[in-house]
Amino acid sequence: MDLNNTKLDLGNNIINQLKNFQQKFKIIQKEYITTAEMNILDNNCEYYGISKRMLMENAGIQAYNEVINHEKQVENTTYAEIYLFCGKGNNGGDGFVLARHLSNPHRVNVVLLNDEDEIKTQESKENFDIINNIYKFGNINIYNLKKDFEQLFLNISYKLDTIANEDECKKKILFVDAMLGTGISGNLRYPYDKCIESLNLLKNNVNYNNYIDIISLDTETKGLISDKIITFHNYKDEYNEDNFNNLNSSEKSNNKNKTILKEIGIPDYINYLIGIGELKSLSKTETDSHKGNNGRTLVIGGSKDYYGAPIFSAVAASKIVDVVTVATVIPVAIALKNYPELMIKEFKGEYFNKHHVEELASISKNYDSIVLGCGIGLNPNTKEFLEKYLNKILSEKESMPKLIIDADAIKLINPLDSDDLNKNLNEKNKELYIKLFTDKNIIFTPHKGEFEYIKPILKELSDIYQSNIVLKGKIDIVFNKNNIKLNMTGNAGMTIGGTGDILAGLIAGFSAKNDPYVSACAGVFINGLAGDYLNKQIGYNYNSRDILNVMPKILHNYLDF
Structure with missing residues (x-):
């Protein structure tokens, strides 16, 4: 970039020119991304030809590889059972993709926190339909938490008791948090609040905690205590300076150490391009609005x-x-x-x-x-x-x-x-x-x-x-x-x-x-x-x-x- 003439030279690498511009005006890009910014980026990827469906698939594959690596970290330990708790947004969609990949080597249970018809996005619906087809052939179980809550956690407790009483004690149960991700404010509603409470109780139970792993996708759902967070593309806004400074020193260290950042195929240049995402993020005219509301x-x-x-x-x-x-x-x-x-x-x-x-x-x-x-x-x-x-x-x-x-x-x-x-x-x-x-x-x-x-x-x-x-x-x-x-x-x-x-x-x-x-x-x-x-x-x-x-x-x- 020619700073004296303030123009871009399309014949050269624009990213390098931009970085020169950043240095000149001391632009310090954040080391995290907010929920709103990630939604803009997702829509811009779609606009420039990288589909959300592809990004979701990449996120699920990256999560699968990390789960397998996590399982292998302790010698001879295997996951006897995996439960994926999936919300109605794209965080849940990432969970559906992960469930599909995990269903070959493991016994997988997909737990919906909402009804099927409440799944929000098209790409999440498509991935749930695939899970539904697998379910028909017995490789995956699907539960509705609202309907199956009491029985589900009774079964989990029973399985944990069985594992704890085995001689070699080398099996575990993995819980995957694909519930809400970022952008949640206020108190959680049922069944999310009861689910988080129940998972934390299991994790804090001295009889069970050695046999439980909890992995969150993208970010921890509010209130959950995870062992690892697999975050995609960039650190999310829970790591921003204001929130991070509210944590004590041990919490800060723990948050950093347990977070793994994975790339999902978003090219660097997309981060620098304005697209449809900015436009779609703007507030919409409400049907019941009055003069001046907009x-x-x-x-x-x-x-x-x-x-x-x-x-x-x-x-x-x-x-x-x-x-x-x-x-x-x-x-x-x-x-x-x-x-x-x-x-x-x-x-x-x-x-x-x-x-x-x-x-x-x-x-x-x-x-x-x-x-x-x-x-x-x-x-x-x-x-x-x-x-x-x-x-x-x-x-x-x-x-x-x-x-x-x-x-x-x-x-x-x-x-x-x-x-x-x-x-x-x-x-x-x-x-x-x-x-x-x-x-x-x-x-x-x-x-x-x-x-x-x-x-x-x-x-x-x-x-x-x-x-x-x-x-x-x-x-x-x-x-x-x-x-x-x-x-x-x-x-x-x-x-x-x-x-x-x-x-x-x-x-x-x-x-x-x-x-x-x-x-x-x-x-x-x-x-x-x-x-x-x-x-x-x-x-x-x-x-x-x-x-x-x-x-x-x-x-x-x-x-x-």
């Missing part, structure tokens, strides 16, 4: 010189949220009267100025997201307005909406020549820069030229910045302190004016009810898809209004992908 966006922009920019941004946001208001000056307000879907907040004058700050800061609290800068101009009065407005709303973080800073607002943040930047950072604007660039709810959306205005600030604050950056280009780069991804959608036709304003509006619309970074990724992805659709239909000869017109169709098609 977000409110405020667009602050426009001047006597630029009419269209705030309109493009606001119309784009209106495709996503319930309410969009454009706060602008008189010349633009007149043009907005042709857009009845948009609300208007009119301010006197031809440019924003310091006299607008108090009222605008006050109404900003009523919105979930704000676009700031589209068509705002570079007037000296506007610069003063911008600094006072930002200082005002950033001092009230509790009520501050998500903030998308675009176009001229980026230039006004640091309008000085680069030679004067260090002086600027060390004196009057340093406090504002720190407020802006350490806020996770702020998204900057510069193109290559605009990025030059904030790149020196990012370097100066590289140890502490937290804001999100969307660097627009042939390949968009979306990054923050802990993440970096590339967007491959879009084409040369999108060099037309207005596409950046549309993008800012899309990101604002998505971020009204969603994580800022994910919203930024979804925005560049869907914006590029709209351009690609038009390019396929009519070639490069489309404009920004065409993109807005096809946006609902693109959103509908890809949300249902």
Whole structure:
């Protein structure tokens, strides 16, 4: 990657270029992945041709190999019986695959914690159907925990008594936890709570504990005490710093020592690509929702010189949220009267100025997201307005909406020549820069030229910045302190004016009810898809209004992908 020109060279290895970019801006990717991030990655793998069915099969095979290795660790020990406790999600699906592979050398019991018709995903259903076919031929037993709870654990206790009374005592029973995985909050419900309680009682029983192994797939189900965790692709969010610091030293050591990380065939480059996963992770419109439930966006922009920019941004946001208001000056307000879907907040004058700050800061609290800068101009009065407005709303973080800073607002943040930047950072604007660039709810959306205005600030604050950056280009780069991804959608036709304003509006619309970074990724992805659709239909000869017109169709098609 050429950092001076901030572009990717497609002729070279993009991953290596990205790693150089990471070093330059001190991007430190997390050593764990959250449930939401893993769901995004699964969907992106599907989008780029690696099916979830394949990933589930790979996870089951890796788990099988690890189970066999675990069994062999103690000489002459064998599993007399294996019980796989499977939930209704993909964690349960991993368990079904593992059960199939284990059924050749072992006696296997699949214990469903929900009814068959409650299994959630297609790939899990397919793997359960295979288990069901094997069951007909006697290699696997299938139990429904709700129906068979008492009898099942009585049988397990009886088998443990039998093993404990044998002379050589070299047999064990293996319990596999494929119940819930990550993302569980609050108390477990029946039968999960009773199942965990019963397994822990068995494990803690002095008469049985030498004859029991418990292995969890991906993560321990909440409350369970496992001997080993087989986690896939990356460590999960139970290992994040906040949770990990709540453990005592012995628990920390134990968690690390008992976790085995296994690859399941996800190529490294997929981790860096934006795809359908970000879009599908966004909150959906509920059928019983009311006006305002799906977000409110405020667009602050426009001047006597630029009419269209705030309109493009606001119309784009209106495709996503319930309410969009454009706060602008008189010349633009007149043009907005042709857009009845948009609300208007009119301010006197031809440019924003310091006299607008108090009222605008006050109404900003009523919105979930704000676009700031589209068509705002570079007037000296506007610069003063911008600094006072930002200082005002950033001092009230509790009520501050998500903030998308675009176009001229980026230039006004640091309008000085680069030679004067260090002086600027060390004196009057340093406090504002720190407020802006350490806020996770702020998204900057510069193109290559605009990025030059904030790149020196990012370097100066590289140890502490937290804001999100969307660097627009042939390949968009979306990054923050802990993440970096590339967007491959879009084409040369999108060099037309207005596409950046549309993008800012899309990101604002998505971020009204969603994580800022994910919203930024979804925005560049869907914006590029709209351009690609038009390019396929009519070639490069489309404009920004065409993109807005096809946006609902693109959103509908890809949300249902």
